[in-house]
Amino acid sequence: MLFLSLIAEMEPPQKDTAEKIYELYGSKIYGLALQFLKNKHDAEDVLCEVLIKIIENIDNFVDIDSTKTASLIVIYTRSTAIDCYRKRKRRFKHETLPSFEDEDGELTEIELPSTESTEGTVIAAESSKEIRSALEALPARQLDAIKLIYAMGYSYKEAAKIMGITESAVASLIQRGKENLKKIMGDKLYEYLG
Structure with missing residues (x-):
């Protein structure tokens, strides 16, 4: 996975933060993307893209356990999943926009x-x-x-x-x-x- 190779190249403080984020949020990012896109391959792509965005903006992630961090990761995931959906929609014109479960577990149509x-x-x-x-x-x-x-x-x-x-x-x-x-x-x- 590209993300793991990028982590390996990082310096210790940022490297530790990136690893902790991956451990804490990796499965959640994948789950949200899968729920939205209903496709394992696209969800894996979204996971990779989100993790790369996190690495690019690692200094924004000071308190990993905070709700601010969790919200930011949900926003990254949702934005990336929507972009992936739009790309897929261009290929398959007849798909409908799916619903998305927010942080509170409520289904919301995007x-x-x-x-x-x-x-x-x-x-x-x-x-x-x-x-x-x-x-x-x-x-x-x-x-x-x-x-x-x-x-x-x-x-x-x-x-x-x-x-x-x-x-x-x-x-x-x-x-x-x-x-x-x-x-x-x-x-x-x-x-x-x-």
Whole structure:
């Protein structure tokens, strides 16, 4: 596996981190990819790609056991699986977009990006169940972009690299998310924002 050969070439602190991530999350990454793609070979490809992305961004993985790390790995996996699905879809035009089990074990149909959220809304989401449920109603890619920028504090450039898209695509996801939140919450959104 390419990932293991890349680990062998790393220096001790990063090498230890990469090995721990592989031990802790390797089977989870594969399981999520397999659940989404329903194909062992594609899931193995996604596993390799995600692990390579992790190595390329190893400095972002300071606390391996944190929920931030787990969320970041889920985002990497979901983004990579969606990219793999799109490539496969070009080859097989009649497939339908499958559902994906999120971190809470709930099945969610994956939608292509079309929404975003405001910075104030994301901050308010920490204390508001209603806003959280509205955020969860957003398409996965929009929610991922919002989490990376507002909840996890990544720059647009970093979020773009993590998601495997351009900075302008991240900005577009954020903008569409804001619009969708306004549609979902209406005037209540402005009440929460004060």
